[in-house]
Amino acid sequence: MSSSEFLSQFLFTLITFALLLTLVGAVKRILLWSQGQSSTIHWLGLLQIPRRYLVDLHHVVARDKYMSNTHVATAGGFVLSAILIILLYVFQLKLQILTWTLLGSSLLMFVGSLFVMRRRRNPPPNLSLGKWQRLPKSLMVFSLSFFILTLPATGILPSDTGGWLLAVLLVVGIIWGIGEMFFGMTWGGPMKHAFAGALHLGLHRRQERFGDGQSTGLKAIDLNAKKLGVEKPIDFKWNQLLSFDACVECGRCEKNCPAFAAGQPLNPKKLIQDMVIGMAGGDDAKFAGSPYPGIEVGTHKGGAIIPIVNVLVENETLWSCTTCRACVDACPMMIEHVDAIVDMRRFETMEKGQTPGKGSEILENLSATDNPNGYAPSTRMNWAADQNLTVFGQNVEKQEVTQADVLLWIGDAAFDMRNQRTLRAIIKLLRAAEVNFAVLGDAEFDSGDLARRLGDEATFQRLATSNIRTMNKYQFKTIVTADPHAFHCLKNEYVEFGGHYNVLHHTGFFADLVSQNKLQLDNSKELALTYHDPCYLGRYNGEYDAPRFLLESMGVKIKEMDRSKSTARCCGGGGGAPVTDIPGEQRIPDMRMADVVETNAEIVAVACPQCNLMLEGVVEPRPEVKDIAELMLDALIEGVVENTGEGVVANAVGGEV
Known part of the structure; x- marks a missing residue:
């Protein structure tokens, strides 16, 4: 038997055996995922895997051009090579075109492996080390072995080139490469993400995220269930467990997490890897990435039926999250970190009653007074005593008000003197545009x-259904609010409870009015200004243009921060972070204000009452913080703005607030 005949028979046996073992491993992993709770199976999503991989996934990967090109070469080369290897050496399809294509795909993969090795030579801190450090070598050995193996079959080299010595070397290389690239996909190792990741893209819990869609609202839970929230890994939905297994440990989530940057005990990458440990059992001693700040690696363990909090993950880790979705937005595998965190918070809050800091007090206030600060409900409109506002349900000239074009949602700014100024500006602008x-x-x-x-889903559902019941009494075309958090809830999370409304943030509504010339703004002012994107307006709802359009309509040349739009740093005010108050090395709003200072701006424009409070809470000297509505009122030039309560008349440019 010649060396080439031996290689052919050996490859048939090896690859067939490897594929069988890979299939066995796949069954084992599927059984791990099936420990989770039932969830809808989107079978048609499996047909969309190629598109979601090539378009949706690569849309995120492409933010790093180096890794985008590298991934195209390595992953594209591997997928094509794997298919051709099976056709050539298992099904024995001796077609010259397949041989030449394998030569090209293995060469492409080899080139990609060189770039992976370059990145791994001096890896950035967000990349995990350990098993991931051997990945470049495995990619290189796999691709090089099949490239050399294919050369004689193309006729480039004689069939007896190298003889038995080369055959033995190729056998060693092929065993190593196939072991890592095939066997490792389902039994563990760097390539595990390829199998789990592909299925996750197809069976994703949020199918709406793909294409041009968006899905950011938290999913409701049944309050009559035996257990509320997630206590153990098996309490997650099965496709959530699948998503955890898809993690490629690239650390993009870690790099973008404001809590991690602030030195709080949260690293979203490690959190996902801890969920994998919890699902499969074991400890975190082999984790080779950045730890949770202040928490040593190797001291925690878990299992599928073992409680997560304070065993596998410390309580403070869950409550450090601001729910800003920076981790989710940055994840190429489209893992939903925030969903997992809130699911675990639900158990801590509703089942154990253990919400840290002032969280319990806030929730008690919401239950008793329907506002987080515990103010008497009858005082909600005290701030507007001089505004002469039309109120739904109120009798005007002996007739009850039941309809208007716009419902202005006030929100909790009604109880805060600083944000009342924003509300007054909005009211004046609405009147200037003659909005009903x-x-x-x-x-x-x-x-x-x-x-x-x-995590208090019960209180949320009570508030949501109460508000929906109230709003459904009246007729209006649009809800307008200055609060992105309320905007998000009303638009995306009330739907599950029958609340279907056309909801606009005040910047979007005013942008329409300006574009229709119903509001005219002075564009001659020169302001050194930057704009801070609110997480719940930007990442949650994709609104980046309207605020900038309004600022540019005022003649402002925005000095963009390095981290803006989808990569904007959170102000630290979301997810209840200000009330749970988990300590770190620095404050998130201080870090955000440092971003502002780098632009040399004199003013930072905001579009969220929470951002306003967090950034104004930074110790002076610092740039001035102003809502876009306040800046618009300063620049208003069309018509007369009247305030019947205060007797203020603003003519020409500007208006008092």
Whole structure:
């Protein structure tokens, strides 16, 4: 038997055996995922895997051009090579075109492996080491072995080139390469993400995320269930467990997490890897990435039926999250970190009653007074005593107000003197544009955003259904609010409870009015200004253009921060973080204000009452913080703005607030 005949028979046996073992491993992994709770199976999503891989996944990967090109070469080369190897050496299809194509695909993969090795030679801190450090070598050995093996079959080299010595070397290389690239996909190792990741893209819990869709609202849970929230890994949905297994440990989530940057005990990458440990059993001693700040690696363990909090993951880790979705937005595998965190918070809050900091007090206030600060519900409109607002349900000239074009959602800014200034500016702008609007007055309850992010799903659902019941009494075309958190809830999370509304953030609504010339702004002012994107307006709802359009309509040349739009750093005010108050090495709003200072801006424009409070809480000297509505009022030039309560008339440019 010649060396070439031996190689042919050996490859048939080896690859067939490897594929069988890979299949066995796949069954084992599927059994791990099936420990989770039932969830809808989107079978048609499996047909969409190629598109989701090539388009949706690569849309995220492409933010790093180096890794995007590298991934195209390595992953594309591997997938094509694997298919051709099976056709050539298992099904014995001796077609010259397949041989030449394998030569090209293995060469492409080899080139990609060189770039992977270059990145791994001096890896950035967000990359995991350990088993991932051997990946470049495995890619290189696999691709080089099949490239050399294919050369004689193409006729480039004689069939007896190298003889038995080369055959033995190729056998060693092929065993190593196939072991890592095939066997490792389902039995563990760097390539595990390829199998789990592909299925995760197809069976994703949020099918709406793919294509041009969006899905950011938290999913409701049945309050009559035996257990509320997630206590153990088996309490997650099965496709959530699948998503954890898809993690490629690239650390993009870690790199973008504001809590991690602030030195709080959260690293979203390690959290996902801990969930894998919990699903499969074991400890975190082999984790080779950055730890949770202040928490040593190797001291925690878990199992599928073992409670997660304070065994596998410390309680403070869950409560460090601001729910800003920076981790989710940065993840190429589209893992939903925030969903997992809130699911675990739900158990801590509703089953154990253990919400840290002032969280318990806030939730008690929401239950008793329908607002987080515990103010008497009848005082919600005290700030507007001089505004002469039209209130739904109120009698005007002996007739009850039941309809208006716009429902102005006030939100919790009603109880904060600083944000009342923003509300007054909005009201003046609406009147200047002759918008027919009304408010709910004292009948408006908190939107429920804070309760839901703190894990109190019961309080959220009560507030949501109460607000929906109130709003459904009246007729209006649009809801407008200055609070991105309320905007998100009303638009995306009330739908599950029958609340279907056209909801606009005040910047989007005013952008329409300006574009229609119903509001005209002075564009001659020169302001050294930057704009801070609110997480719940930007990453949650994709609104980046309207605020910038308004600023540019005022003649402002925005000095963009390095981290803006989808990569904007959180102000630290979301997810209940200000009330749970988990300590770190620095404050998130201080870090964000440092981003502002780097632009040399004199003013930072905001579009969220929470961002306003967090950034104004930074110790002076610092740039001035102003809502876009306040800046618009300063620049308003069309018509007369009247405030019948205060007797203020603003002519020409500007208006008092």
